[in-house]
Ligand SMILES: Nc1ncnc2c1ncn2[C@@H]1O[C@H](COP(=O)(O)OP(=O)(O)OP(=O)(O)O)[C@@H](O)[C@H]1O
């Protein structure tokens with residue numbers, strides 16, 4: 001092989017051509033802005049609502065002043081609305097399973113007696129947490145209500161009980177969804193999902209399109225190097241990725257008031273890393289795919305496990321072991337944690353590193369595959 | 380390096396799967412020569428051309444283009460070769476000027492603007508430079524492709540059916556241009572299915588089933604098959620043709636309008652033909668390229684089988 005060096009001028013001519021073509025491609029342009037806006041509106045508004053008056057059933061085997069004020073306290077918070085009273089736990093379980101109520105409050109028969117004896121009895125609040133955003137706020141309110149009831153009722157002879165540790169405990173059971181995603185999970189999570197979808201798809205299509213239309217043959221017959229073609233074609237998509245990141249960040253901040261405590265620079269760096277990972281996947285898929293349709297199918301094949309196993313759709317810790325292992329391979333899993341870590345926790349380099357190296361490793365490995373299948377000729 | 384032939388390939392072979400598509404093809408094109416590459420559909424012309432400019436790696440054989448090794452020095456070859464693909468392969472969503480400009484950038488032409496302007500002027504497309512290429516008619520696309528592959532003033536042109544779908548007057552202009560280029564020392568390998576174009580080439584090669592059957596100047600190609608040809612006039616040509624095909628010694632019968640061309644390896648067949656019932660007139664004519672090519676095409680299969688173990 002005679003050496004032929006990478007030429008910036010030729011590379012730049014590919015970039016310019018790609019930009020020209022992109023500018024004429026209205027649908028793709030609309031997708032660049034449209035996908036983030038539509039997705040964020042669809043997914044995002046689900047998190048901002050703060051559902052109240054959630055149907056609640058009470059299984060009260062004990063009727064006393066204290067249990068009554070407990071129930072009244074829940075009712076007054078406006079999160080809970082007692083819609084029915086049930087005889088036993090089996091009936092409560094049925095009501096939850098049928099979705100008739102969101103919560104079941106279970107007060108045991110000897111609650112008041114044990115409370116006065118100072119035995120710290122428990123009330124059980126069971127929640128149907130299939131949709132954690134529906135129950136999250138109500139559940140966090142429950143402990144405040146608990147405190148309120150104590151302050152109000154434990155006066156006079158019972159004041160001693162109010163002083164130290166809480167005289168009874170409220171056990172929360174989130175059924176069906178053990179982790180309970182925080183409400184800020186979705187908007188940051190969307191960033192990775194949108195970047196994956198648009199970047200893998202668009203680079204895959206951009207390269208297979210040249211092959212499908214026969215223009216690749218023309219390119220390969222000129223002095224331009226395949227490496228110049230590949231990298232020249234993806235540069236515009238890196239810019240597109242950064243634009244999308246910005247759109248999502250602005251939407252998160254202004255539309256959804258997601259707190260942003262970390263560094264903006266760190267977020268862009270993380271986004272660049274993730275964009276690089278997605279682009280290498282796109283290039284690899286495009287060298288495996290023969291035409292645009294195949295590239296599209298392969299993108300979907302890659303996209304689905306990313307959505308399902310990365311902790312975006314389902315809480316990561318709630319997944320079985322094998323799924324967690326699979327999920328940890330995917331860059332989206334780590335990018336989700338990076339974005340949440342930076343935006344919500346203000347994490348720095350040390351805390352971020354455990355999720356940075358897996359993306360780096362993934363990118364390097366996939367790039368190896370891409371180079372392996374990388375076609376210099378038409379063979 | 381300068382003295383080297385424009386194309387000199389030996390025993391080039393290519394297989395796709397277990398199908399041998401190009402089978403030990405050797406051909407030489409001298410500088411300043413227009414070399415016609417003929418053969419039926421699927422005979423391996425495009426595949427051979429792709430191997431010559433480094434787009435496909437040969438499975439066997441070796442060769443040089445403009446003195447550069449086709450396996451190891453593809454980069455140098457690409458710089459000095461203009462390759463026009465059989466299928467239109469410019470960007471339909473770019474305008475005519477943008478396409479030319481892009482190609483000029485890829486070759487890093489020093490006076491890009493001027494080169495593009497001149498090409499547009501020569502094409503007669505200066506006024507439509509901003510039109511999207513996808514909206515051009517087929518023949519105009521073909522002419523644009525040709526202009527684009529000559530933009531960097533290559534030393535060797537590899538043209539894969541450049542005039543398919545181009546109207547006769549544009550075709551004539553095109554061939555005049557090719558001859559002007561050849562006179563300046565530029566070499567051309569051009570594949571075509573048109574006989575009139577074949578006749579305008581300095582040299583010809585005929586390929587069938589991946590095998591090069593003949594190559595040389597037109598007269599040499601004709602002479603190589605040692606055919607004698609007669610023109611027959613008579614009644615009921617369809618029946619006559621069928622009868623002729625069964626006549627021993629007749630190699631081929633082709634209908635040419637109101638007459639038949641009969642070819643044979645036996646120069647004395649004329650006496651047999653004259654006395655056939657229904658034949659009115661027989662005259663000896665020179666065997667033409669078309670007679671030879673049709674003969675080659677129909678007998679290539681037989682040769683191929685005989686050649687196989
Ligand atoms: N990429 C490929 N994969 C498999 N087979 C191929 C490929 N390219 C060409 N072929 C086969 O190789 C044979 C020769 O094809 P080629 O395009 O070289 O023919 P051609 O002489 O240019 O024909 P035409 O006159 O129709 O252009 C054909 O049988 C074709 O099906």
Ligand SMILES: [Mg+2]
Nearest residue numbers: 424425465539
């Ligand atoms: Mg062909």
